[in-house]
Amino acid sequence: MTRSGIKFVGLAICLAIFTGALAGCGSTADSKDIKIGGVFELTGGVASYGQSAVNGAKLAFKQVNASGGVLGKKINFIIADNKSEPSESANAVTKLITQDKVAAIMGAVASSNTLAAVQIATDNKIPLLTPTSTNPKVTVDDNGTVKDYIFRSCFIDPFQGTVMANFATKTLKAKTAVIYVDNSSDYSKGLAQFFEENFVKSGGQVLSKEAFLQKDQDFKATLTKIKSVNPEVIYVPGYYEEVGKIVKQARELGITVPMLGGDGWDSPKLAEIAGKEVLNNSYFSNHYSTEDKDPKVTQFVEDYKAEYNQTPDALAALGYDGAMMLVDAIKRAGSAEPAKIKDALAQTKDLQLVTGLISLDANHNPIKSAVIIELKNGIQTFKEKINP
Ligand code: PHE
Numbered sequence: 001m002t003r004s005g006i007k008f009v010g011l012a013i014c015l016a017i018f019t020g021a022l023a024g025c026g027s028t029a030d031s032k033d034i035k036i037g038g039v040f041e042l043t044g045g046v047a048s049y050g051q052s053a054v055n056g057a058k059l060a061f062k063q064v065n066a067s068g069g070v071l072g073k074k075i076n077f078i079i080a081d082n083k084s085e086p087s088e089s090a091n092a093v094t095k096l097i098t099q100d101k102v103a104a105i106m107g108a109v110a111s112s113n114t115l116a117a118v119q120i121a122t123d124n125k126i127p128l129l130t131p132t133s134t135n136p137k138v139t140v141d142d143n144g145t146v147k148d149y150i151f152r153s154c155f156i157d158p159f160q161g162t163v164m165a166n167f168a169t170k171t172l173k174a175k176t177a178v179i180y181v182d183n184s185s186d187y188s189k190g191l192a193q194f195f196e197e198n199f200v201k202s203g204g205q206v207l208s209k210e211a212f213l214q215k216d217q218d219f220k221a222t223l224t225k226i227k228s229v230n231p232e233v234i235y236v237p238g239y240y241e242e243v244g245k246i247v248k249q250a251r252e253l254g255i256t257v258p259m260l261g262g263d264g265w266d267s268p269k270l271a272e273i274a275g276k277e278v279l280n281n282s283y284f285s286n287h288y289s290t291e292d293k294d295p296k297v298t299q300f301v302e303d304y305k306a307e308y309n310q311t312p313d314a315l316a317a318l319g320y321d322g323a324m325m326l327v328d329a330i331k332r333a334g335s336a337e338p339a340k341i342k343d344a345l346a347q348t349k350d351l352q353l354v355t356g357l358i359s360l361d362a363n364h365n366p367i368k369s370a371v372i373i374e375l376k377n378g379i380q381t382f383k384e385k386i387n388p
Contacts, residue, residue, distance in 0.1 A: 033076040034069075034336045036061070036326060037096030039107035039117055044084025045214055046239050048267040049109040049315050053131055054079055056319025057106055059307050060327070070330050077323075082108055086116035093117040097124045103336045104129065106322050109315065110239070111135035111187040122149045127342040129153065131322030132315060134160060134263065135190045139364040151345045151364045153322040154287055154355070155388070157187070160262055161194025163285045163370045163386045164235065169202040171372075171384070172258060172283075174232040176205050180222070180246065182238040183211040191237035191262050199235075207231050212242060219246045220253060227255050239264040244273025251278045263287060266314045266373075266380075276378030287314040288355045289371045289382040300354045314355070321353040 038057060041050030061075045069075060078100045080092035089108050096102045097120065105121055105128045108114045114133040121128035129151040130138060136158060139150045168174045177199055182188035196206050207229045210222045223246070226234060234250070236243055236259060247259050261284040271279060290301050290311055300320060304312040312320075328351055330336055333344035348366075351358040356368040372383040 033074045034071070034330065035076045035078055035100060035102040036323075037093070037100060037102035037105040037107075038077055038079040039082050039089055039092045039096065039105060039113075040079060041084040041109050041113065042079070042081040044082075045241055046084045046110055048240065048269045049132070050081075050084070052267075052313050052315035053107075053109050053319035053322075055308055055310075056304070056312065056316035056321075057131070057323040059304060060320045060323035062307075063303075064323075064327050070327050071334065071336065073336070075327070078102060082113050082117075084110065084113065086112050089113040089116040090120055093120045093128075097121070097126050102126065103338050104326055104330075104341050106131060106319075106326065109133065110185065111138060111190070112185055114138050115186060118147060118150050122147060125149060125342075126338050127151065127345055129322055129326055129345065131318040132263075133187070135186050136363075136365075137186065137190075146363055149342050151325075151348075151360065153325050153353075153358060153366060154318055155368045155370060156365050157191045157262075158194045159388060160285050160370060161191050161196075161237075162198040163372070164260055164262065164283075165195050165198035165202060165204070166386075167283065167285075167372050167384065168199060168233050168235070168258075168260060169204050172233060174204060174258075176207050176231045177233045177235055178207050178226045178229060178231040179209045180226065180234060180236045180238075181209065181211050182214060182242060184214040185239065187262075187264065188237045188239075192235070195235050195237065212238070212246070214239070214242065216242060217245065219249050223250050223253050223255065226250075227253055231257060233258045233260055235260045237262045237264065240267040240270040241273065244270050247282060248274045248278050256281070258283060260284065263314060268310075268313070271375075271378035279375040279378055282375045283383065284373055284375075285370050286373050286380075287368075287370065288317050289373060289380070289385075291382040292371075292385075296352065296354050317354045321355050321358070324353055325351060325358060 082089035109132045111133040114130045134157045181192040259282045265284040329344035333340040348360045358366040369387045373380045374383045
């Protein structure tokens, strides 16, 4: 054998030993920790969401581990970036399941990114819990069949759309609206539909529906058209990058009516993009308010500020709650086996968390309250709390 041949054989043996060792570490059954995967938007179009949600979840796991862990084991939270893209979300979940051998997965934030991961988790029988995706199809398919392995810790969009439609007709006394929807997002399309149904049901009229796409920059042509039909409110169920630009450009065109939105408006980036004063006379529905005096909320806000030196947005609170919900399920299951975690998750009941009391219904959705936030010089101020 030549010298390089010997070297090659040596290298091959080393590799074999190394991968063998890795495979050993990967098996969940006898490991010293419980591996939980996280698939989140850490970069890309909605990175602010993923970063907050991860921070919330990390804080929860840190607290749990500091007080002894779960079933005598520490939680090992392994995070993968989906770059705010559905295809990357599928890749990230595949990696977490096949390489990291996680027992359960948290994520993603945006409904389209979660929907892209749901089938893979289901096929591999790994429970997936999204803390924040509000589109109904995440947990239930088009035929109404519940997805066994998929759960969430947030309310869903039929409720969120109703909350804002009622606020528009009852509190703002609006009779006419225009809806401006992000056609690249399952979340936005669903929320637009639920808002419209309920706005019409409570006597309102939708004058027109317009659409944009993620990454669009110039909204002025459509906004000019919207201005010409003169609605009393404009509903924009989008994400902060586009919403920030839309509100800014609307005000530049002299549109002064209230701009309304959903949880996708929740990001410190919104005021950076739009400008603080530009956002006055805007309202959106959300999962919680830091102004809530509930002791669970004040304690969380205090802990989160101590850890990150930032005020936690709803994503952070939901990330925290989602992590606590998983920990609760693993405890009750008495096991970190994926199938047992799944069964325990389905039975989640009366769990008092930061964003409310969580009991899952038959469709794996919690029934929770929502809040209306008013933006005043860029500051989120609590306006109303709406119970389901
Ligand atoms: N509900 C949004 C979705 O399903 C995600 C989101 C939640 C964004 C909370 C901001 C705050 O796509």
